Amino acid sequence: MDKQSEILKAALKLFVEFGFHGTPTSKIAQEAGVANGTLFHYYKTKDDLIVALYVDIKTRLGGCMYGAIDESMSYEETLKTIFNETLTWALANKMEFNFIQQFHTSPFISLLSKEEIAKQAQHHLEIIAKGIKKKHLKDLPVELLYTLITSHTFGIYQFIASSDFSGAKQKKLINESFELIWKMIKQ
């Protein structure tokens, strides 16, 4: 692994444990096994590093979510697959998922431009809009449906992550919780 990846990895670990301002850049460099100056060679400022880490994680999650769906699936199957992949990824990458949450509820979210935020949700919003148009989903505001699905996902993650279930039990819970949200939003 190259030094730049090591820096991101170290930053993730420390940010999740100690928070953004609670983690000095010197500690990140130390944890990554590089010199102080090296960190600032790759990221001009600490804020740059934070944003880069967020974008990196979001990209990885996005790739995983949409890598699993294909055109032959029914609408319900598509949503279920995205829901499933998201939770499976989240449970396998808890630090990353916690980081996303921490970032979202922190003032650092303002480091992202509005366009960047919109771009991230766009694909999801399109899928939901399509579902409404084709009468698969209730005729509610797109943003509201998006929020409902997202917060349900985060909630289920929190519940599963805070307990200590077996892999099989986790899978069962994920399936059941999709049924719950699906009944709530389907037409």
Next chain:
Amino acid sequence: MDKQSEILKAALKLFVEFGFHGTPTSKIAQEAGVANGTLFHYYKTKDDLIVALYVDIKTRLGGCMYGAIDESMSYEETLKTIFNETLTWALANKMEFNFIQQFHTSPFISLLSKEEIAKQAQHHLEIIAKGIKKKHLKDLPVELLYTLITSHTFGIYQFIASSDFSGAKQKKLINESFELIWKMIKQ
């Protein structure tokens, strides 16, 4: 308003805007109109102040939630009232509600003892357990139902707070969104 309250008020405003470590105690004192030393007279450390602020806000929210219910209500009415009061309070106290979320997803949550956390959720969990026992709610794990309701509430808050609806429209949305979650969890 006494100086101690001014300090909490100033801390809330600055923490929500700049984060915990992003807000120096000197700025809090300045914003509150007191001397540096006064802050440390009331709160031994910055961490103490953060926890005190969290407890203060939680107490205010709790008081508001449970002040509105009484024994004569049906089970559904009780839940609906709590849901309603929570969202109404949250929308009228956005900084406070954002602070709670920020605190929950931050490493500072570990400053709270497990007993304190458990104590806070206990009343809610009891109500849910009662609902399951009396067949008002689905027979799912209490913690799961709690998580579902909580994350739904946070989601709806985020949706309403991020838009600019009239008071009437807000009320309508809150009512409709209770119907959604109620259908999901009722027996």
Next chain:
DNA sequence: ACATTTGTAGAGTGATTAGTCAATCATTAA
């Protein structure tokens, strides 16, 4: 072979921070 860019190092710097402290001021109690 040489020149240029890029990666890496770590000591150094000026600014900032949480928390202290000694000195007043306000209030109450004996």
Next chain:
DNA sequence: TTAATGATTGACTAATCACTCTACAAATGT
């Protein structure tokens, strides 16, 4: 009146932080 306790102040300090700078090594292009 006097003593005692608590409230308030702001200058001060030791530590810490983000970031710079200079030097050197490695890679790359010509």
